[in-house]
Amino acid sequence: MSVTASLHQAAEDTFNAIESLLLGKHEQVELALVTLFASGHLLLEDLPGMGKTTLAQSLSAALGLEHQRIQFTSDMLPADILGVSIFDQQSSDFRFHPGPVFTQLLLADEINRTTPKTQSALLEVMEEQQVSIDGEVHRVDHPFFVIATQNPQTQFGTFPLPESQLDRFLMRISLGYPSAETERDILTQGDSRGRIAAVRPTLDRSRLLAIQAECAKVHAAPDLIDYLQRLLQFTRDSEAFHTGVSPRGGLALLRAARARAWLKQRRYVVPEDIQELLLPVLSHRIRSADERSDLSAQRLVSLLLDEVDVIR
Amino acid sequence: MNNWLTPRALNWQLAALWAAVLPHLLILPLWSALMLVACTGVRIQIYRGIWRFPPWYIKLALLGLLWLGLLYSFDRDTLMRGTVALLVGGSAFKLLEIHTRRDALVLIYLSYLLIAIQFLFEQGILAGLCALIAFAVVMGSQVALFDPRLRAPLPSLRGTLKLILPALPMMVLLFLLIPRIGPLWSVPLDTGAAATGLSDSVSPGDISSMTRSDELAFRAGFDGPVPTNSDRYWRALVYSDFDGRSWSLSKRLGPVLETVETAVGRYSYEIIMEPSHRPWLPVLDVPLSVQGADLRGARQAVSKSPIDKRSSYRVTSASRFELQSVLNARSRARNLAFPTDQNLQTQALASQWWRESEGQLDLFIRRIASHFNQSFVYTLQPPLLGANSVDQFLFESQRGFCGHFASATALLLRAAGVPARLVGGYQGGEYNAGAGYLTVRQWDAHAWVEYHDPERGWVRFDPTAAVAPERIEQAAEDLFANQPGFLADRPLSPLRFTNSGWLLEARRAIDAMNFSWHRWVLNYQNQQTDLLRSLLGEITPVRMALALLIPGALIMGFVGFNLRPRRSKDALVRAQQKFERVAAGLGYRRQPSETFGELARRIKTQYSDSSPALDLLAFIEQRMRYSPEEVDRAELIRALKRVAKVLRLESMRVSRRNALAGLKETKERDAGSTGR
Numbered sequence: 007m008s009v010t011a012s013l014h015q016a017a018e019d020t021f022n023a024i025e026s027l028l029l030g031k032h033e034q035v036e037l038a039l040v041t042l043f044a045s046g047h048l049l050l051e052d053l054p055g056m057g058k059t060t061l062a063q064s065l066s067a068a069l070g071l072e073h074q075r076i077q078f079t080s081d082m083l084p085a086d087i088l089g090v091s092i093f094d095q096q097s098s099d100f101r102f103h104p105g106p107v108f109t110q111l112l113l114a115d116e117i118n119r120t121t122p123k124t125q126s127a128l129l130e131v132m133e134e135q136q137v138s139i140d141g142e143v144h145r146v147d148h149p150f151f152v153i154a155t156q157n158p159q160t161q162f163g164t165f166p167l168p169e170s171q172l173d174r175f176l177m178r179i180s181l182g183y184p185s186a187e188t189e190r191d192i193l194t195q196g197d198s199r200g201r202i203a204a205v206r207p208t209l210d211r212s213r214l215l216a217i218q219a220e221c222a223k224v225h226a227a228p229d230l231i232d233y234l235q236r237l238l239q240f241t242r243d244s245e246a247f248h249t250g251v252s253p254r255g256g257l258a259l260l261r262a263a264r265a266r267a268w269l270k271q272r273r274y275v276v277p278e279d280i281q282e283l284l285l286p287v288l289s290h291r292i293r294s295a296d297e298r299s300d301l302s303a304q305r306l307v308s309l310l311l312d313e314v315d316v317i318r
Numbered sequence: 319m320n321n322w323l324t325p326r327a328l329n330w331q332l333a334a335l336w337a338a339v340l341p342h343l344l345i346l347p348l349w350s351a352l353m354l355v356a357c358t359g360v361r362i363q364i365y366r367g368i369w370r371f372p373p374w375y376i377k378l379a380l381l382g383l384l385w386l387g388l389l390y391s392f393d394r395d396t397l398m399r400g401t402v403a404l405l406v407g408g409s410a411f412k413l414l415e416i417h418t419r420r421d422a423l424v425l426i427y428l429s430y431l432l433i434a435i436q437f438l439f440e441q442g443i444l445a446g447l448c449a450l451i452a453f454a455v456v457m458g459s460q461v462a463l464f465d466p467r468l469r470a471p472l473p474s475l476r477g478t479l480k481l482i483l484p485a486l487p488m489m490v491l492l493f494l495l496i497p498r499i500g501p502l503w504s505v506p507l508d509t510g511a512a513a514t515g516l517s518d519s520v521s522p523g524d525i526s527s528m529t530r531s532d533e534l535a536f537r538a539g540f541d542g543p544v545p546t547n548s549d550r551y552w553r554a555l556v557y558s559d560f561d562g563r564s565w566s567l568s569k570r571l572g573p574v575l576e577t578v579e580t581a582v583g584r585y586s587y588e589i590i591m592e593p594s595h596r597p598w599l600p601v602l603d604v605p606l607s608v609q610g611a612d613l614r615g616a617r618q619a620v621s622k623s624p625i626d627k628r629s630s631y632r633v634t635s636a637s638r639f640e641l642q643s644v645l646n647a648r649s650r651a652r653n654l655a656f657p658t659d660q661n662l663q664t665q666a667l668a669s670q671w672w673r674e675s676e677g678q679l680d681l682f683i684r685r686i687a688s689h690f691n692q693s694f695v696y697t698l699q700p701p702l703l704g705a706n707s708v709d710q711f712l713f714e715s716q717r718g719f720c721g722h723f724a725s726a727t728a729l730l731l732r733a734a735g736v737p738a739r740l741v742g743g744y745q746g747g748e749y750n751a752g753a754g755y756l757t758v759r760q761w762d763a764h765a766w767v768e769y770h771d772p773e774r775g776w777v778r779f780d781p782t783a784a785v786a787p788e789r790i791e792q793a794a795e796d797l798f799a800n801q802p803g804f805l806a807d808r809p810l811s812p813l814r815f816t817n818s819g820w821l822l823e824a825r826r827a828i829d830a831m832n833f834s835w836h837r838w839v840l841n842y843q844n845q846q847t848d849l850l851r852s853l854l855g856e857i858t859p860v861r862m863a864l865a866l867l868i869p870g871a872l873i874m875g876f877v878g879f880n881l882r883p884r885r886s887k888d889a890l891v892r893a894q895q896k897f898e899r900v901a902a903g904l905g906y907r908r909q910p911s912e913t914f915g916e917l918a919r920r921i922k923t924q925y926s927d928s929s930p931a932l933d934l935l936a937f938i939e940q941r942m943r944y945s946p947e948e949v950d951r952a953e954l955i956r957a958l959k960r961v962a963k964v965l966r967l968e969s970m971r972v973s974r975r976n977a978l979a980g981l982k983e984t985k986e987r988d989a990g991s992t993g994r
Contacts, residue, residue: 225946274945281911311911317894 013217014271017043019208020068021269027064027198027205028057028181030188036269037179037286038065038153042214043221044265046176046258047132047152049117049290056181058155062113063202065153069214070207073111078120080163084127088137089144102144107131110147110211114154118164128152129171149214169291176258177286217268224264225274233277233316234260237284240314241292246306248293255291262287277316284310328365330459331422332358335413337452338429339406341436341445346403347391353384357410364414372414380411402435422463429456441628443835457481484877491869493842494849497862518596520557520740520765521564522700522707522721532759534592535744536600537833539755541586545602549637550746551766551778552600552758556616557740558652560732562660563707565725565740568616568652576617579643579775581606581636590630590836597621600743600758602635603778609633616739617641628840643775645737653737653770656729663709664726668733679771682734686727687784694723696786723781724765737770741778753830890951893958897935900962904969915939918961925972928964935961 017039024035038061041048050058059075066073076087089105106112107128114128131137132152137144154175157164172178184192192198209217226234234256242250251259263279270279289303336358343351363369372380384407392400409428416422433452436445461477557565585602599611599619608619610631619633645653658665675681693716700718703710708726711718724740731738745764747756766780838845847857854861886892898908901917904925908917915936922929935957942949 225944227944227946229943276940276944277911277913278916311909313910315910316913 009216010220013213013220016209016213017217017269023068023205023208024061024064027201028061029191029195029198030184031057031061031181034061034179034181036266037177037283040262040265040269040283041176042069042149042151043217043268044176044261045149045218045222046262047154047174049172049175049178050153050155051158051178051180052155052182053157056183058153058181059113059115060198060202061181062111062153063199064205066111066113067202067205068208069111070210071110071149071151071214073113074106074109075113075115076106077115078117078124080119080121080165082120082124084124087124088127088131088139091140091142100140102139102142104144105137107137108144108146110149110151112150112152114152116156117154118156118166120165122165122168125165125167125171128154129174132174149211149218169293172290173252173254175290176262177283178290179286221265221268222261224267224272226260226264227274230275230277230280231260232318233314234263234280236314236318237280237310240310241288241306244309244313246295246309248295251288251291255288259283259287281311325365327422327459327462328361328416330455330462331416331425332361332413334426334429334452334456334459335409337455338432339409340452341440341448342402342406342432345399345439346406347387349387349391350403350406353387353407354410357413361413361416371417377411377414380414384408384411398438402432405432405435419463423460426456426460426463429459441840442832446835446839454478484873487873488870491866491873494846495862495866495869498842498846518555519564519566520721520725520742522703522711522718522725532761535594535758535760535762536589536591537755537757537836538587538589538602538747539753539833539837541588543585544749544754544756545585545637547746549602550744550756551603551764551780552744552747552762553603553605553741554598554600554618554743555741556618556768557742558616560656560729560740562657563705565728576615576642576776578604578606578617578636579640581639583637585635585637586632587635588630588632588837590628590833591625593627594625597624599625599631601633602637604636604639604641606634606636628836630837640774641776642770643773645770650737650770653739654732654735656732661706661708661729663706664712664729665733667712668730671730672734679736679769682731682736683769683779686730686781690723690781690785694718694785696782720765720780720782723785724767727767727779727781728769731767731769739768741766741768745780748826750826750830750833752826753833755830755833757829757833890955890958893955893962897958897962900965904965913939913943914958921965925965925968927968927971928961931957931961931964 021035021039024039025032028035038048042065050061052058062073062075065071076082085105087105087107089103089108091100091102093099094101117125117128131146132150135146135148135150137146156167183189237259238251238253238256241247259280260275262283263275266279266283267273267275284307285304288307292303292306294302294306336354339354343354360369360372364371384404387407388400388403392403405428409425409432412421412425412428416425429452433449433456436449457478461481464477555567558568559566581604584606587602589600591599597620599608599621601608601619605613605617605619607613608631610629611619611621614620619631621629621631642649671682671685675685695717696719697717698719700722701715703715708729711722712726728738728740742763742765744758744762745766746762747758749756764780764782766778766782768776768778771777850857850862850865854865886895894914897914897917901908901921904921906917906921908914912920918932918935918939922932925932935954938949938954938957941947942951942954
């Protein structure tokens, strides 16, 4: 069995393990894995009780990663998540006490409950993969994967993440309500949290890093790059979009598409990879030009699909 | 994205409807406007999500209201306007049921129709301009409907131009070359009923109040000199029959022309006649020849059919002439006839004067004129006259307008044994020096007398000139401005205010513009004939057809050439287009987001016999386009061609099989039914 084949096998096992805990969330589990394999961060937007925590916990269990969880509140300070330097009387020195971000998988719960200052502290770690405190740079472990959750912003007492910071998340997805059938299964089987402990890791740190490296190497043909560029260009030219997608957004889309292609056991990206990822990758990066109209991200994406020819 | 309306499209649509309807609202009853306002308001509320679309019973009730309104406001004479009101109402109601793009298109086409209908009522420059603006707005709304850009406030100018530009040369060509054919049917427009200043009989005693209307009667453009005001006698009708009260056209007026024996001082001019709904044409006294109409007995110019639309004719007239110096017995008898049992006083007066003037016609005429000059008053508000109307006028009321004077004069002449007749037409006209034409309005309508002098033939005599010479020498509007009947029907007529200074100049300039517009655009007919002659030489049907077909074919060919599907030089693109065509023929249109491989996989579900070729295509395309492997393009081209061929064959087989199955089924059914 080649290395690649065994990695694919491991990824599939991981997928199955997680899916068995999140009934009926095939697509979202796949997207979460794609985000992870593309070394990105995931933003889950949902009401409480939809299985966000279950997803995060089962991911960390199946991946064999150490994980931390931060429940954000409005009185939280950056030091609460990054850590503090405390004077140690014995060694007469400042000793750094790492905060919860120093982990491999971080579940940041209700990130929009905390102040922008604390939010930006977390987002900086996500981008830089390091924490600077008192002039000292503390590197965060690799892989470093953040799953942030937030309640839909119609709720009270929230600080919506600014667009510039939303950009740090590779994808924004929501789990949504289960189907009637799935819900009956959930009700029959009871809470799945108890079963998370029973999950045995199917991946480990080194193999995850190997997968991430392989994903980054997936081939993107000139034809595909052209298509992607046309899509991006359309968001900038069309009057339907408030602003076009940035080059960073384009890179994110390609990165995710590569990981999806790898997950589908392909050595190259096909247009379908990009098309399937348009909504989760772009939904928090695009905004309709007409504020009043109900052109949701969903509609903008279908506009992209309808107007941009894949072949040209 | 295909069927829903953007807010901009909606705004434009409302604007389009309003632009098309606005000119109509001026002539429609107020409730039409209110209905449109209400429907627009409801539409906006619906769009804002505040109200819902009205249910069917409300729409039905609205329709009922519309019909009630129509029945209330219109009758048979105003049928045309009623129809327009119905159309406007229907368009307004359409606002209440616009759900999809198709509905919006219906409204847009209605707007185009409404713009065109406007020309039934009004064809001036202003109307043309209004229509042009409305057309632009409607066109804009049509473009906005298909414009994918959501935010721009204006529809794409380029899109609009692209639609209009190819049509422009065609329009010019059609305008220049298509022969003007008379209307196949005529629409009873409401304006014709009562407006004209001429009628087929004159009975002055029955009129107590004359309304002088500023409505345009005709315009005359002169090639050479223009007659002075006192020579501007526009002759239209000759009334030879007198029944004691009213003068009417002679029914037996034959085709034989009265001959003009000497003619001096020629005027050559073109008249553009406004619709009068009558066949008589005014011409300068006396017409020598008329192009575009006939000269009938007594030298009346008569059109072959009533003037229902603006038309033009060319006339040559002479200012000094001798008309029919020898009168035959029958004419003589007709022009002397009058009921001897009426107006006895007048008859007596005539014989008295004739005796006093010792049989000299000149003296007799002068006698009449001086009599009128003594105590008669020219007025537009004469009293009503009783049975012996001429007697009453001459001896009691002594107040009247041209008809009274002319009628009395003619009777006096006949009673004295001088053949005489009443002539109706127009006198005067406003000269526009800049553009060189005369404008004659209905208030210039006039009546005078012709009597027969054995030495000079028919001689014009205008008794009104004797009592009110200013009527002849001044422009009518200056003269009548202080009379109560003047413009009584038009309290706000611009002519009330523009009798002097720069306003007058401006009015004349606008009028000149209108004249050119009528002459070169609306009545482009004589000029067209000239143009066609100079282009084609003699006009024959074959040449006409060629003149229309060749440029038309060139234009259409050019447009078609630009619109043709471009055949690509790239063999791959050609193969792809072919596959797309075949697939579309089978009902599988490729979506923009679909690769050919994906399309092939979609087709595979129905055309299973072709699935190997389809699979191969999907496989090759994916490898060639997206994998790192080097795959020759030729392979994909081959796969595409193969799929197109295989699919076509299979689809033929399938349809044949279906047809056979259908046939068999029919047979079985027939067999079953006969067996039963």
